[in-house]
Amino acid sequence: MDVREYIDANASGFFAALKEWLAIPSISGDPERRDDVRRSAVWLEAHLRETGFPVVEIWETGTADEPGLPTVFAEWPAEDPAAPTVVVYGHHDVQPVEPLAEWATDPFSPVERGDRLVGRGASDDKGQIFFHTLGVRAGLAASGGTAPPVTIKMLVEGEEESGSTHFADLLRERRDRLACDAIVISDTTMWAADVPSMCTGMRGLTEAEVSMYGPSSDLHSGSFGGAVPNPLHAMTRLLAGLHDEQNRVTLKGFYDGVIELTDQERDSFARLPFDEAEWLATAGGSRAAFGEEGYTTLERVWARPTAEINGMWGGHTGPGGKTIVPREAHAKVSFRLVAGQDPQAVQQAFEAYVAEHAPPGIRAEVHVTGAGVRPCFSPIDSPGVLAARRAMERVFGKEVLFTREGGSGPEADLADILEAPLVFVAVGLDEDRIHAPNEKVEMPLLLRGAEVAAYLWDEFAGRR
């Protein structure tokens, strides 16, 4: 029995089990749902045991004072002790379901609609992590072996949708158990059902709030206007100066070390069937693309760092006019970062920029929000990426193109703490409505994901 025959024969059982799991409302962001997240972990624990993993554990996170939500860990050693070890990362918690009125069916009563399975978590991420269970069984059925060709360590987090609060600590504590040669991430998307693709990087992030203070109270602009500094003027100058005429970020050293796109990646991006007008429609009906000169829209959102004003306020914001010199101005600013950039270095460059640009008489303050998110990146010629690409091309029968993602979760922590390269293997689609009402997954694609997973371990082990 080959891989595909096994998968077809077991598809209905696979979806029946997945639906059981999807029925558990494991919303990590909702304090009322903590027990459900726990039930979800216990359900997965049982199912991974049933799949054949000899080691399955529930790992608690957080502390006694501030308990977190559980991660599920499972390990299946390779037959050959010299074979590589791969961590497979995904998460079993899901997004909230509001606005509930916009769901056509109950989010936790998963239903099939033609080829689609509809329910919260169907794509993000229960469906996508679950295909690995069918994949590993299919691989064994085809090879006749009793253990996979690589050591597989499943690592299924329970707090991804609420900021992975305790995940980095868990990784540090369990580093030895998680030792590996590569990390497969199954929590992203492909370009389209008929355009297989692999993500190769995600942007990081650092955020700050900047405030500028002038007079101790709002001043009458007739009596004082034109002779004292206006914090809103200072703020507009400061923030307008963050970009140059080419829409490049002006912070000192901002682009130092940035890993530039290779010609091969740019070429692969260019071959994606990208319709800019359609993309602009999904971008809230934006009227024009706009950004750093010399880059396409996809390059800009996937592989170029940014400075973005997320909010700004100061002075009179109510109805009517009020002719004042306002006492203060505030702005929230964030920077998307790409491979080669360090959140802390960018924070420091921003602090230095603000200190340098506050005019006389204005006191400027920067508050950095959080530690930031490190960008992550897999070179397209790395062995893991090449192995996963071969597995996907075998399943889809056509060239697999490359993509990236503009934002990220805990992926960089995985790579940094476990010191292993990332490989993104996923079959979700951008149109799956993750984080939105009526989330769905294409069932045929989940089965293709299982097929990719079945071939993947052979490719990783260097045998076919």
Next chain:
Amino acid sequence: MDVREYIDANASGFFAALKEWLAIPSISGDPERRDDVRRSAVWLEAHLRETGFPVVEIWETGTADEPGLPTVFAEWPAEDPAAPTVVVYGHHDVQPVEPLAEWATDPFSPVERGDRLVGRGASDDKGQIFFHTLGVRAGLAASGGTAPPVTIKMLVEGEEESGSTHFADLLRERRDRLACDAIVISDTTMWAADVPSMCTGMRGLTEAEVSMYGPSSDLHSGSFGGAVPNPLHAMTRLLAGLHDEQNRVTLKGFYDGVIELTDQERDSFARLPFDEAEWLATAGGSRAAFGEEGYTTLERVWARPTAEINGMWGGHTGPGGKTIVPREAHAKVSFRLVAGQDPQAVQQAFEAYVAEHAPPGIRAEVHVTGAGVRPCFSPIDSPGVLAARRAMERVFGKEVLFTREGGSGPEADLADILEAPLVFVAVGLDEDRIHAPNEKVEMPLLLRGAEVAAYLWDEFAGRR
């Protein structure tokens, strides 16, 4: 009996009458106080009659649908029909009194504290318009005449503190009755009790709100940031660009026609005992002076036009971070204008500037708020200014310096509609706490104001 003897002999009666008037809470901005404003007009009508004005009228303003508050008009023709005619402008309405808790005494129970008379309107403007009644009587007492040496037309408005809503219309309707050779404004201040000065101009104003619209909803900055225009970026660039490196306003034609300060005025400003550190303290503890290069602080607030951001908002302004590309940005902007500038021309230049600077993909809108306020200006060598200056120097016994004011009320309408030059004659002080709790006036200065008013008509008539 000379002027000063008459004034001293009648001072106590003058203050007793003024206190009666101050006790009427004629707050034009408070709809509950409309009857009190009316009572204030009736009180003044009676008092002007008692002073000797043969013609005294209450002029209603507004329309039947939207009634305004009354202006008091009084006329006293000169003995010589060839003598000049002077309109004396002031107002009998007052500012609100909030915060009431900060008043040491009831705002409408005027009390004397040493040389000071404390109460709402004591300086702004009942006290200052009232000294003319004592002045004209003192002049007649000294000359032995039965009519003043010029035709005096008192014009005492009832809506100045609530925007002079109906005043321009009234001026147009009553233009013939108000025909004059000069307009004396008694509603400003002197530099200090021992530094007599005259205002020679007031800045005008035009206001607008500008909005910039990008996507139809806030976008995730991971998915879209860097590739679509951000309305807050566009707004900061737009507004930062309103000033050049010399802090001059960049609107096309903004300075065209601006009447520059003469060397004599600059010299007079420079001779005022101005303590910049003290001024900065009154400017809400501003830490440094800042403004258009090449001008002093007083020149900047009095005689230079400005562009000021009064308020700005957009995107996420609540606690915490929110990594979005915001859908829109808004700002309130105002321009202070000086002689030679036209509010409408500046509005048009601003609209053109916004249209020119909105980047691709951003829709920009400008809403002009109101018709604006025209600047006003009296050249320091005009006959009226010279006459008033001589009268003041006679009373104060020292050189009268020149000042201006940074904001204004309906003064430009008076000059424009009545087609006569303005002359500012006032004895209020900046420290009188007008518009604030515990407003006061220096009683000896009000008596000096009466003395100036007594000499003023001789000076205007060219006789001493």
